[in-house]
Amino acid sequence: MTAVPADLGKIFDYVANNKEKFISRLREVVRIPSVSSAPDKRDDVIAMARVTEEKLKKLGAKTELCDVGMQKLSDGRSIRLPPVILGSLGEDPNKPTILIYGHLDVQPAAKEDGWNTDPFELTLSSDGKRLYGRGASDDKGPVMCWLNAIESYQSCHIDVPANLKFVLESMEESGSEGLEDLLQARKDTFFSGVDYVCISDNYWLGTKKPCLTYGLRGICYFFVEIECAAKDLHSGLYGGVLNEATSDLIHLLDSLIDRHGNIMVPGIQDDVLPVTDEEKELYKNIDFSVSEFKAEIGSKQLLHNEDKAKILMSRWRFPSISIHGIEGAFAEEGSKTVIPRKVIGKFSMRIVPNMDPLKVEECVVKHLTSVWNKRGSANKFKVIMTHGGRSWVSDINHINYTAARSAVKLVYKVEPDLTREGGSIPITINLEEVTGTNVILIPIGCCDDGAHSQNEKIDVLNYIEGSKLLAAYIYEIGRMHSKET
Numbered sequence: 184m185t186a187v188p189a190d191l192g193k194i195f196d197y198v199a200n201n202k203e204k205f206i207s208r209l210r211e212v213v214r215i216p217s218v219s220s221a222p223d224k225r226d227d228v229i230a231m232a233r234v235t236e237e238k239l240k241k242l243g244a245k246t247e248l249c250d251v252g253m254q255k256l257s258d259g260r261s262i263r264l265p266p267v268i269l270g271s272l273g274e275d276p277n278k279p280t281i282l283i284y285g286h287l288d289v290q291p292a293a294k295e296d297g298w299n300t301d302p303f304e305l306t307l308s309s310d311g312k313r314l315y316g317r318g319a320s321d322d323k324g325p326v327m328c329w330l331n332a333i334e335s336y337q338s339c340h341i342d343v344p345a346n347l348k349f350v351l352e353s354m355e356e357s358g359s360e361g362l363e364d365l366l367q368a369r370k371d372t373f374f375s376g377v378d379y380v381c382i383s384d385n386y387w388l389g390t391k392k393p394c395l396t397y398g399l400r401g402i403c404y405f406f407v408e409i410e411c412a413a414k415d416l417h418s419g420l421y422g423g424v425l426n427e428a429t430s431d432l433i434h435l436l437d438s439l440i441d442r443h444g445n446i447m448v449p450g451i452q453d454d455v456l457p458v459t460d461e462e463k464e465l466y467k468n469i470d471f472s473v474s475e476f477k478a479e480i481g482s483k484q485l486l487h488n489e490d491k492a493k494i495l496m497s498r499w500r501f502p503s504i505s506i507h508g509i510e511g512a513f514a515e516e517g518s519k520t521v522i523p524r525k526v527i528g529k530f531s532m533r534i535v536p537n538m539d540p541l542k543v544e545e546c547v548v549k550h551l552t553s554v555w556n557k558r559g560s561a562n563k564f565k566v567i568m569t570h571g572g573r574s575w576v577s578d579i580n581h582i583n584y585t586a587a588r589s590a591v592k593l594v595y596k597v598e599p600d601l602t603r604e605g606g607s608i609p610i611t612i613n614l615e616e617v618t619g620t621n622v623i624l625i626p627i628g629c630c631d632d633g634a635h636s637q638n639e640k641i642d643v644l645n646y647i648e649g650s651k652l653l654a655a656y657i658y659e660i661g662r663m664h665s666k667e668t
């Protein structure tokens with residue numbers, strides 16, 4: 184392994200010596216419940232953007248809070264979308280320019296969901312190893328790692344060897360509404376002259392070995408709505424006299440996937456590319472333990488039981504459907520005997536290269552309409568795709584990847600695995616298209632961080648070494664770019 188250059192060594196020491204300060208920085212932002220899917224939390228989402236903008240300004244960045252318009256809610260109301268931060272630090276024509284993307288919004292979280300601590304109060308575990316809180320890993324922790332890295336350069340009086348641009352949005356967890364239009368509008372201004380794009384918004388494949396990620400699945404999110412009455416009804420008085428909305432909905436949802444996880448929507452598999460022999464080879468060498476994976480999620484049996492390649496392919500390169508919930512259905516404690524008047528089923532399909540969200544929408548709407556017509560219920564039925572984002576796969580031979588691999592080796596002293604991921608960052612492919620350059624994902628947290636789940640955390644080690652890693656990535660881009668040009 185190569186030795187750490189002296190300047191980078193100083194930066195690494197600064198990061199290590201400022202661990203408490205950097206943890207406080209994360210604590211301050213976890214405290215803001217910036218849940219993008221909850222309209223009543225919109226002020227907090229906006230506050231989160233403002234607080235982060237101030238932090239960037241303090242580091243000397245030029246910033247702009249961009250208005251991206253209004254959001255139409257399902258109940259007909261409209262509310263303002265949170266602003267997108269565009270920022271830039273450095274404009275030296277002799278340096279490469281890195282565009283950094285991250286998001287400041289989080290998934291919902293409540294103590295009652297089964298959290299052991301307040302989700303919006305960053306809490307250190309008693310052994311001092313883990314930091315619990317919503318957004319600790321997805322994605323406030325990694326965004327703060329960028330700020331920690333920049334502060335470290337500046338405090339050590341070491342020139343940042345690249346110009347940095349930032350695009351920090353606050354609607355990622357809700358389909359990145361408004362961002363694509365902003366990217367198009369600023370294509371020839373803010374987004375021009377970018378040499379590399381870097382995103383830190385995903386996770387290691389395991390808990391011990393770092394990785395770099397070159398692929399993501401896309402996502403198509405659906406709402407299916409059934410209405411059976413003008414008001415909620417007493418099931419003792421009205422049960423047995425009408426088709427209930429929830430039964431109709433469950434019938435529809437059950438038609439989407441079979442017991443083996445096969446998608447039953449006609450046309451969905453048509454565009455999925457066959458697995459090549461070359462691709463099969465890639466899966467053989469990846470460090471992934473099926474038993475550890477099963478233990479982590481606490482599931483006794485997986486669909487593709489002990490087959491490592493099949494499990495990874497099911498997560499990364501085949502489509503899947505997940506049912507997320509039913510709005511309007513009784514879900515609290517106790518035994519309320521209600522017939523809900525209207526229910527909305529929420530499900531999403533993860534999509535893969537060569538699949539088009541519009542075609543997916545067409546297939547799903549056609550399928551559910553056909554199942555609905557066969558059911559012959561007199562209730563009201565509506566299905567809509569609320570957002571659709573494409574998948575993304577990148578070129579791992581680009582200097583962006585070479586620099587990141589070298590950075591991982593400098594910090595973690597291992598060669599990273601190159602992985603794809605089943606999650607979605609819908610704007611990734613747009614960033615690639617708008618800048619016309621390569622995108623890399625550098626994950627900071629571990630696979631067991633519990634993103635979107637109860638007790639989300641980031642390990643102190645990952646947060647601190649992650650701050651070093653991003654500093655080293657900037658350093659390596661600066662070094663390798665000047666050699667290349």
Ligand SMILES: C[C@H](N)C(=O)N[C@@H](Cc1c[nH]cn1)C(=O)O
Pocket residue numbers: 321322355356357358384385402404605606607608609634
């Ligand atoms: C991978 C990333 N950290 C993430 O969690 N993305 C979300 C994006 C999304 C899209 N619609 C709703 N959420 C995800 O993959 O679910």
Ligand SMILES: [Zn+2]
Pocket residue numbers: 286321322355384385
């Ligand atoms: Zn995220």
Ligand SMILES: [Zn+2]
Pocket residue numbers: 290321356634635
């Ligand atoms: Zn997320």
